[in-house]
Amino acid sequence: MNTLYYFVLIPMVYFSFAVFFVGTGIRLVKIFGKPKQSTSLQIYPEKRPQWLWALHDTFLFPSVRKHKPILWIFLILFHACLLLLVIGHLELFGEFRIFQIIPHEIFLGKGFVGLILCVALMFFLFRRFLSPVRELSVPEDYYLLILLFLIVLFGSQMDWARRWYGYEELLVEDYRTYLLSLLTLKPELPYNVINSGHSFMLVLHVFFANLFLIFFPFSQSMHSFLSLPMNKLRRG
Ligand code: HEM
Numbered sequence: 001m002n003t004l005y006y007f008v009l010i011p012m013v014y015f016s017f018a019v020f021f022v023g024t025g026i027r028l029v030k031i032f033g034k035p036k037q038s039t040s041l042q043i044y045p046e047k048r049p050q051w052l053w054a055l056h057d058t059f060l061f062p063s064v065r066k067h068k069p070i071l072w073i074f075l076i077l078f079h080a081c082l083l084l085l086v087i088g089h090l091e092l093f094g095e096f097r098i099f100q101i102i103p104h105e106i107f108l109g110k111g112f113v114g115l116i117l118c119v120a121l122m123f124f125l126f127r128r129f130l131s132p133v134r135e136l137s138v139p140e141d142y143y144l145l146i147l148l149f150l151i152v153l154f155g156s157q158m159d160w161a162r163r164w165y166g167y168e169e170l171l172v173e174d175y176r177t178y179l180l181s182l183l184t185l186k187p188e189l190p191y192n193v194i195n196s197g198h199s200f201m202l203v204l205h206v207f208f209a210n211l212f213l214i215f216f217p218f219s220q221s222m223h224s225f226l227s228l229p230m231n232k233l234r235r236g
């Protein structure tokens with residue numbers, strides 16, 4: 001069992017991040033290296049300043065708001081929580097004073113970041129079982145949503161157990177030692193990380209997160225890098 005935990009928590013994490021960075025880099029270089037579109041993709045009436053409208057379209061999804069307001073609410077919540085999730089994971093490595101502008105315990109969000117993400121992902125998944133979205137969906141759509149749901153569920157379970165149910169065997173200090181050791185290329189697995197009752201949750205969380213990182217450069221998640229340039233083209 002310990003060999004399996006070791007494999008998922010150390011070599012697989014390095015491998016996944018390597019695929020993520022190299023794969024994403026190569027795909028971006030290829031996409032941005034393509035010859036320029038000769039015809040304009042701009043939409044009219046033109047609104048200025050164009051960059052501000054491109055930001056507005058990218059982060060506020062106005063056409064979704066207009067046509068599918070409930071989907072829009074979940075999309076905004078989901079993306080806001082993703083941002084908090086990045087901050088939360090950074091704080092697992094160490095204290096950042098800038099993130100403590102609003103004082104909080106780590107993991108930030110009192111468990112609600114994970115809860116909101118779980119509910120939003122279930123909404124995104126179940127809407128794909130109903131017509132007409134079902135007819136427009138491909139297997140990758142389901143695969144990605146289920147994968148994200150599993151990552152979020154196991155990540156949140158660890159946080160909820162500690163915060164809401166007083167579980168104290170696997171603490172932020174344990175994650176910190178483990179994550180910092182990965183970062184400094186001197187990997188170590190503290191005793192609690194692999195021997196606590198909740199170690200399997202961490203291993204499952206990291207296993208599914210690894211799959212997501214490997215899959216990322218080849219999936220529609222690449223839209224996170226492409227959405228702003230695309231909207232800039234549309235706004236001129
Ligand atoms: C290899 C990469 C990753 C590692 C090592 C990692 C590790 C962790 C750890 C140690 C926690 C803390 C649990 C606690 O507070 O007890 C956590 C929480 C969490 N992680 Fe990750 N994680 C990774 C990637 C991801 C990814 C890619 C996602 C989602 C897309 C994600 C979503 C979450 C969520 C939702 C929580 C709980 C947030 C909350 O409700 O407080 N993680 N993660």
